[in-house]
Amino acid sequence: MTQIRIISASSIAKGSIMKLIGSLTCPYVRKIRIILAEKNIKHEFDVDIPWNTDTHVANHNPLGKVPVLIMNDGKTLFDSRVIAEYLDDLEGAIPASRLIPESGSARWRVKRWEALADGICDATATIFLERKRPDTQQSPEWIVRQHKKIDLGLAAAAMELGGNDWCEGKTITLADIALGCATGYLAFRFPQIEWRKSYPNLTKLIDKLEQRESFISTAPRDYAS
Known part of the structure:
Protein backbone atom coordinates (compact mmCIF):
# COMPACT_ATOMS: atom_id res chain seq x y z
CA MET A 1 0.00 0.00 0.00
CA THR A 2 1.36 3.39 -0.96
CA GLN A 3 0.30 6.78 0.31
CA ILE A 4 1.39 9.74 -1.80
CA ARG A 5 1.55 13.17 -0.24
CA ILE A 6 3.49 16.41 -0.44
CA ILE A 7 6.24 16.51 2.14
CA SER A 8 6.52 19.15 4.87
CA ALA A 9 9.29 19.71 7.37
CA SER A 10 7.36 17.98 10.16
CA SER A 11 5.94 15.09 8.14
CA ILE A 12 8.63 12.57 9.08
CA ALA A 13 8.22 10.97 12.50
CA LYS A 14 10.78 8.54 13.90
CA GLY A 15 9.43 5.05 14.37
CA SER A 16 6.61 5.47 11.88
CA ILE A 17 5.97 3.61 8.63
CA MET A 18 8.80 3.41 6.10
CA LYS A 19 8.85 6.46 3.82
CA LEU A 20 10.29 7.11 0.38
CA ILE A 21 11.09 10.70 -0.55
CA GLY A 22 11.32 11.59 -4.21
CA SER A 23 9.83 13.21 -7.28
CA LEU A 24 7.31 11.94 -9.80
CA THR A 25 9.75 12.25 -12.71
CA CYS A 26 13.07 10.89 -11.41
CA PRO A 27 13.83 7.44 -12.90
CA TYR A 28 15.88 6.44 -9.86
CA VAL A 29 12.93 7.17 -7.58
CA ARG A 30 10.71 5.21 -9.94
CA LYS A 31 13.07 2.25 -9.71
CA ILE A 32 12.56 2.15 -5.95
CA ARG A 33 8.80 2.65 -6.22
CA ILE A 34 8.60 -0.32 -8.57
CA ILE A 35 10.64 -2.49 -6.21
CA LEU A 36 8.36 -1.53 -3.32
CA ALA A 37 5.32 -2.39 -5.42
CA GLU A 38 6.70 -5.68 -6.75
CA LYS A 39 7.62 -6.82 -3.24
CA ASN A 40 4.41 -5.43 -1.72
CA ILE A 41 6.26 -3.46 0.96
CA LYS A 42 4.03 -1.09 2.91
CA HIS A 43 5.29 2.48 2.78
CA GLU A 44 4.41 6.10 2.20
CA PHE A 45 5.68 8.12 -0.75
CA ASP A 46 6.40 11.76 0.04
CA VAL A 47 6.78 14.01 -2.99
CA ASP A 48 9.63 16.50 -2.63
CA ILE A 49 11.34 18.15 -5.61
CA PRO A 50 15.02 18.87 -4.83
CA TRP A 51 15.07 21.80 -7.27
CA ASN A 52 12.35 23.69 -5.39
CA THR A 53 13.30 26.42 -2.92
CA ASP A 54 11.13 24.86 -0.20
CA THR A 55 12.66 21.38 -0.51
CA HIS A 56 13.55 19.42 2.63
CA VAL A 57 15.55 16.72 0.90
CA ALA A 58 18.86 17.97 2.33
CA ASN A 59 17.48 17.37 5.83
CA HIS A 60 17.62 13.65 5.05
CA ASN A 61 20.38 13.43 2.42
CA PRO A 62 23.26 15.93 2.70
CA LEU A 63 23.78 15.61 -1.05
CA GLY A 64 20.27 16.98 -1.67
CA LYS A 65 19.35 14.16 -4.05
CA VAL A 66 16.49 11.70 -4.31
CA PRO A 67 15.52 8.97 -3.72
CA VAL A 68 15.80 8.93 0.05
CA LEU A 69 14.39 6.08 2.13
CA ILE A 70 13.56 6.73 5.78
CA MET A 71 13.53 3.38 7.52
CA ASN A 72 11.24 2.39 10.37
CA ASP A 73 13.86 3.39 12.93
CA GLY A 74 14.13 6.89 11.45
CA LYS A 75 17.54 6.35 9.88
CA THR A 76 17.99 7.16 6.20
CA LEU A 77 19.39 5.52 3.11
CA PHE A 78 20.07 7.31 -0.15
CA ASP A 79 21.18 6.37 -3.67
CA SER A 80 18.85 4.05 -5.56
CA ARG A 81 21.40 1.22 -5.75
CA VAL A 82 21.84 1.18 -1.98
CA ILE A 83 18.09 1.39 -1.33
CA ALA A 84 17.38 -1.38 -3.84
CA GLU A 85 19.79 -3.72 -2.04
CA TYR A 86 18.23 -2.91 1.33
CA LEU A 87 14.67 -3.51 0.17
CA ASP A 88 15.57 -6.79 -1.51
CA ASP A 89 17.13 -8.00 1.76
CA LEU A 90 14.06 -7.21 3.88
CA GLU A 91 12.53 -10.21 5.58
CA GLY A 92 8.81 -10.82 5.31
CA ALA A 93 8.31 -9.20 1.90
CA ILE A 94 5.60 -10.85 -0.21
CA PRO A 95 6.47 -12.23 -2.70
CA ALA A 96 9.73 -13.33 -1.13
CA SER A 97 11.55 -13.97 -4.43
CA ARG A 98 14.63 -11.81 -4.83
CA LEU A 99 15.07 -9.17 -7.48
CA ILE A 100 18.85 -9.27 -7.01
CA PRO A 101 20.53 -12.70 -6.87
CA GLU A 102 22.31 -13.20 -3.56
CA SER A 103 25.65 -14.25 -5.02
Missing part, protein backbone atom coordinates in the same frame (compact mmCIF):
# COMPACT_ATOMS: atom_id res chain seq x y z
CA GLY A 104 27.55 -15.56 -7.99
CA SER A 105 27.77 -14.44 -11.59
CA ALA A 106 24.00 -13.87 -11.85
CA ARG A 107 24.23 -11.19 -9.17
CA TRP A 108 26.92 -9.28 -11.01
CA ARG A 109 25.13 -9.59 -14.33
CA VAL A 110 22.06 -7.97 -12.75
CA LYS A 111 24.20 -5.22 -11.20
CA ARG A 112 25.89 -4.60 -14.55
CA TRP A 113 22.46 -4.25 -16.18
CA GLU A 114 21.55 -1.73 -13.50
CA ALA A 115 24.73 0.25 -14.12
CA LEU A 116 24.04 0.31 -17.87
CA ALA A 117 20.45 1.44 -17.37
CA ASP A 118 21.45 4.10 -14.85
CA GLY A 119 24.03 5.38 -17.32
CA ILE A 120 21.31 5.84 -19.93
CA CYS A 121 19.28 7.73 -17.33
CA ASP A 122 22.27 9.91 -16.48
CA ALA A 123 22.81 10.84 -20.13
CA THR A 124 19.11 11.59 -20.66
CA ALA A 125 18.98 13.82 -17.59
CA THR A 126 22.17 15.61 -18.64
CA ILE A 127 20.68 16.48 -22.05
CA PHE A 128 17.45 17.66 -20.43
CA LEU A 129 19.26 19.96 -18.00
CA GLU A 130 21.69 21.26 -20.64
CA ARG A 131 18.82 22.23 -22.92
CA LYS A 132 17.22 24.22 -20.11
CA ARG A 133 20.19 26.58 -20.16
CA PRO A 134 20.12 29.68 -22.38
CA ASP A 135 20.97 28.82 -25.99
CA THR A 136 24.22 30.77 -25.83
CA GLN A 137 25.39 28.76 -22.81
CA GLN A 138 24.60 25.29 -24.14
CA SER A 139 27.34 22.98 -25.36
CA PRO A 140 26.31 21.17 -28.57
CA GLU A 141 29.34 18.90 -28.25
CA TRP A 142 28.31 17.89 -24.74
CA ILE A 143 24.77 17.12 -25.91
CA VAL A 144 26.06 15.02 -28.81
CA ARG A 145 28.28 13.10 -26.41
CA GLN A 146 25.28 12.26 -24.20
CA HIS A 147 23.22 11.16 -27.21
CA LYS A 148 26.05 8.81 -28.14
CA LYS A 149 25.95 7.30 -24.65
CA ILE A 150 22.22 6.66 -25.03
CA ASP A 151 22.64 5.13 -28.48
CA LEU A 152 25.50 2.87 -27.43
CA GLY A 153 23.75 1.97 -24.19
CA LEU A 154 20.60 0.84 -25.96
CA ALA A 155 22.62 -1.10 -28.53
CA ALA A 156 24.53 -2.87 -25.76
CA ALA A 157 21.28 -3.67 -23.93
CA ALA A 158 19.74 -5.15 -27.08
CA MET A 159 22.82 -7.26 -27.76
CA GLU A 160 22.96 -8.50 -24.16
CA LEU A 161 19.25 -9.34 -24.09
CA GLY A 162 19.36 -11.25 -27.36
CA GLY A 163 16.39 -13.58 -27.65
CA ASN A 164 15.82 -13.91 -23.91
CA ASP A 165 12.48 -13.09 -22.32
CA TRP A 166 14.10 -11.32 -19.36
CA CYS A 167 17.42 -9.59 -18.80
CA GLU A 168 18.52 -12.28 -16.35
CA GLY A 169 16.97 -15.65 -15.61
CA LYS A 170 13.37 -16.70 -16.06
CA THR A 171 11.53 -13.86 -14.32
CA ILE A 172 11.69 -10.15 -13.57
CA THR A 173 14.75 -8.86 -11.72
CA LEU A 174 16.25 -5.50 -10.87
CA ALA A 175 17.89 -5.61 -14.31
CA ASP A 176 14.51 -5.42 -16.06
CA ILE A 177 13.21 -2.78 -13.65
CA ALA A 178 16.24 -0.54 -14.16
CA LEU A 179 16.10 -0.90 -17.94
CA GLY A 180 12.37 -0.17 -17.98
CA CYS A 181 12.92 2.96 -15.92
CA ALA A 182 15.66 4.12 -18.30
CA THR A 183 13.59 3.71 -21.46
CA GLY A 184 10.55 5.16 -19.73
CA TYR A 185 12.48 8.26 -18.71
CA LEU A 186 13.90 8.62 -22.22
CA ALA A 187 10.39 8.45 -23.68
CA PHE A 188 9.13 10.95 -21.10
CA ARG A 189 11.82 13.57 -21.72
CA PHE A 190 12.47 13.00 -25.43
CA PRO A 191 9.59 11.15 -27.10
CA GLN A 192 11.02 12.16 -30.48
CA ILE A 193 13.96 9.78 -29.97
CA GLU A 194 12.83 6.64 -31.80
CA TRP A 195 14.72 3.52 -30.77
CA ARG A 196 11.98 0.87 -30.79
CA LYS A 197 12.20 -0.01 -34.49
CA SER A 198 15.94 -0.55 -34.20
CA TYR A 199 15.67 -2.91 -31.21
CA PRO A 200 12.54 -5.09 -31.46
CA ASN A 201 13.74 -7.39 -28.68
CA LEU A 202 14.01 -4.45 -26.27
CA THR A 203 10.61 -3.24 -27.43
CA LYS A 204 9.07 -6.62 -26.64
CA LEU A 205 10.52 -6.60 -23.12
CA ILE A 206 9.57 -2.99 -22.39
CA ASP A 207 6.02 -3.53 -23.66
CA LYS A 208 5.71 -6.49 -21.30
CA LEU A 209 7.04 -4.49 -18.36
CA GLU A 210 4.75 -1.56 -19.03
CA GLN A 211 1.73 -3.84 -18.64
CA ARG A 212 2.65 -4.54 -15.01
CA GLU A 213 0.76 -2.57 -12.37
CA SER A 214 4.05 -1.52 -10.77
CA PHE A 215 5.07 0.23 -14.00
CA ILE A 216 1.62 1.64 -14.79
CA SER A 217 1.20 3.24 -11.36
CA THR A 218 4.67 4.83 -11.38
CA ALA A 219 4.79 6.19 -14.94
CA PRO A 220 6.59 9.56 -14.93
CA ARG A 221 4.29 12.54 -15.20
CA ASP A 222 4.42 16.31 -14.97
CA TYR A 223 3.19 17.79 -11.72
CA ALA A 224 0.44 19.73 -13.45
CA SER A 225 -1.13 16.53 -14.84
